[in-house]
Amino acid sequence: APPEILMLRPMHTVVAEGLGARHTLHRLDTAADPEALLAEVAPRIRGLAVGAQTPVDAALMDRLPNLEIIANFGVGYDTVDARAAAARGIVVTNTPDVLTDEVADLTLGLLLATLRRIPQAERYLRAGRWPEAPFPLSPSLRGRRIGILGLGRIGQAIARRLEGFGVAIAYHGRSRQADVPYAYHPTLLGLAEAVHVLIVVAPGGPETAGLIDAAVLRALGPEGVLINVARGSLVDEAALAAALREGTIQAAGLDVFAKEPHVPAELIGLDNAVLLPHVGSASHHTRAAMGQLVVDNLLSWFEGRGPLTPVAETPWRAVAGTS
Ligand code: 8YV
Structure with missing residues (x-):
């Protein structure tokens, strides 16, 4: 059967x-x-x-x-x-x-949208406000140092794209990686202190829950920008909303939330947050x-040929001809 x-x-x-x-x-x-x-x-x-x-x-x-x-x-x-x-x-x-390239593309789009306030500018035009006054000047990617939390497949694809933008790149993860030209920070707090933008692309789950807390946001600083395309569980959303409201950080771009599809009303009310409905990989x-x-x-x-892409917790011996 x-x-x-x-x-x-x-x-x-x-x-x-x-x-x-x-x-x-x-x-x-x-x-x-x-x-x-x-x-x-x-x-x-x-x-x-x-x-x-x-x-x-x-x-x-x-x-x-x-x-x-x-x-x-x-x-x-x-x-x-x-x-x-x-x-x-x-x-x-x-x-x-x-999905690596698709998610990396979306991440760059979200980063630029957040810094240059692209959705806000579009809303401004549609609201008929352009004739009143030009759209206010935005923050910039120029001269920024970018930190990546989780330099896995997607993190590396994001870093490769960022190289083309001429910005300095650093990262934190469980271990330093051989063969990457980016600065390694042994702690997340150290990375947050050293960069202006923190891109979160680490796995979800209990081990990473709440990693982005009030202390990390304070370390990111008043010109700091948080981009999360990983899982909402990595971020303390209440601390983030407070940091955005009080100017502890400058802006955030979020594709993921702790209780999807529920997005905290506090975040929706903030003009310095760009919020997407988990679309990182969502192309046809x-x-x-x-x-x-x-x-x-x-x-x-x-067919007895083993799994093609088993996860780390359930490894499988390599099957001849499939790897
Ligand atoms: C999924 C994602 O498509 O791959 C992931 O980890 O978050 C998305 O690409 C989404 O979880 C839908 O199941």
Whole structure:
């Protein structure tokens, strides 16, 4: 019998189309009675296709005794308890690489929008205010030092783009990286003190929760700008709103929030914040590529060729011809 796969919530059409052909796909999102469907199919489910909206915790894994693989749509997989999966011998995959350039592009767009106040300028024009007076002068990227928290695949793609803008680049992460020409700071506080812009692109989850706190924002200083394209959980949002309101930092550009899709009203009320609805990877091109990688991980697994992009917590031996 074809392997049975469960989808909890709506996902990109590429996922359902790609899986439907060779697998039996059960969809809780379109089921009349999701709980009844889950109870019926749970013992037969061997694969799970998930997006960031649904946490996959140990309790769910325990309801699926024959689960072999969890394929996550997204490079970040903080909503999947990967350690619990590892303990049960379940492989977790994510979607690295295919979204790197897209997210890096968006980050540069958000950085420039925040500094040069592009959305505010556009609102000014649409409000008919241009004839009254020119739009007020904005802060600038010129002469700034940029700090990157998390110099992984996406962080490095952002840094490569920033090189073209002629700005100094520094970074902080768990360890210094060989072969990168950027200044390493062993502490986040040290990095925040040394730069004017802090770009957050580190993984979410308990280990990084609340890293950007009041002390880091104070260190960033009155000309400081915070850009977050990672996870809202890394930032103390109340401290950030206070820092923006009181001029502790100059501005912030945020693509992610702690309780998406809820955005604190306090942030929405601030003119020095540029706020986006988590669109870092959200182009037709890149979302299709991410969906295809979810499908390809599952196809590869059920053809006995191993996962294509397993996460660090559930490593897999390299399979000849696939790496
Ligand atoms: C996801 C993301 O598409 O990849 C990630 O980590 O945040 C986005 O690209 C988003 O989580 C939707 O599931």
